[in-house]
Amino acid sequence: DAKTTQPPSMDCAEGRAANLPCNHSTISGNEYVYWYRQIHSQGPQYIIHGLKNNETNEMASLIITEDRKSSTLILPHATLRDTAVYYCIVRPDTGGFKTIFGAGTRLFVKA
Amino acid sequence: EAGVAQSPRYKIIEKRQSVAFWCNPISGHATLYWYQQILGQGPKLLIQFQNNGVVDDSQLPKDRFSAERLKGVDSTLKIQPAKLEDSAVYLCASSLVGRGAGYTFGSGTRLTVV
Numbered sequence A: 001d002a003k004t005t006q007p008p009s010m011d012c013a014e015g016r017a018a019n020l021p022c023n024h025s026t027i028s029g030n031e032y033v034y035w036y037r038q039i040h041s042q043g044p045q046y047i048i049h050g051l052k053n054n055e056t057n058e059m060a061s062l063i064i065t066e067d068r069k070s071s072t073l074i075l076p077h078a079t080l081r082d083t084a085v086y087y088c089i090v091r092p093d094t095g096g097f098k099t100i101f102g103a104g105t106r107l108f109v110k111a
Numbered sequence B: 001e002a003g004v005a006q007s008p009r010y011k012i013i014e015k016r017q018s019v020a021f022w023c024n025p026i027s028g029h030a031t032l033y034w035y036q037q038i039l040g041q042g043p044k045l046l047i048q049f050q051n052n053g054v055v056d057d058s059q060l061p062k063d064r065f066s067a068e069r070l071k072g073v074d075s076t077l078k079i080q081p082a083k084l085e086d087s088a089v090y091l092c093a094s095s096l097v098g099r100g101a102g103y104t105f106g107s108g109t110r111l112t113v114v
Helices: none
Strands: A009-013 A018-023 A031-038 A045-050 A061-064 A070-075 A084-092 A105-110 B005-007 B010-013 B019-024 B031-037 B044-050 B053-056 B065-068 B075-079 B088-095 B109-113
Touching (some): A009 A018, A045 A061, A070 A084, B010 B019, B019 B109, B044 B075
Antiparallel strands (some): A031 A084, A061 A070, B031 B088, B065 B075, B088 B109
């Protein structure tokens, strides 16, 4: 079973920031938080991951709370092409572990 | 770099027939995964290979599904005989030695069993 909880769907206006929450209250000390997204008819795409510090790349920012029990993925300026299902996953960043997907959050970016 | 290649892109078969899917991972990726994604759900891991050995196949319905990864590169997933509930997208992914980051997925094969 997935170790994360996400809202099933969210709306966001085009050009605004999209903030996608994820709860992972049972996260272990060696587990990272990963975010993937899946655009219709494509395989999931890796976005970003982090352990305890906030992370930023060209796609998004990841904010992890100090107790690591929750995190937020931020798309700073959402576009229509960001409409997708976003998955939050926790697992160690080494071999021998599964990447288990939950149902994710379906983000609708509206014009 | 080239992505994960999968074929065919679409397949329609009748129940009780057999079907096979093919995956070519990213060069140098030792770990290969097959996922099943039913409409409206997240991907479900079926089997994980490390080189040509099986690491985890606990979710693979072994009475009808089989998978192999000869020579530690390409992989095939077979269903025989197919059931209606096997209708799904079958996704292949690869990564460097099982790392969580850098998972790369193919576009999948959409199977419809009628």
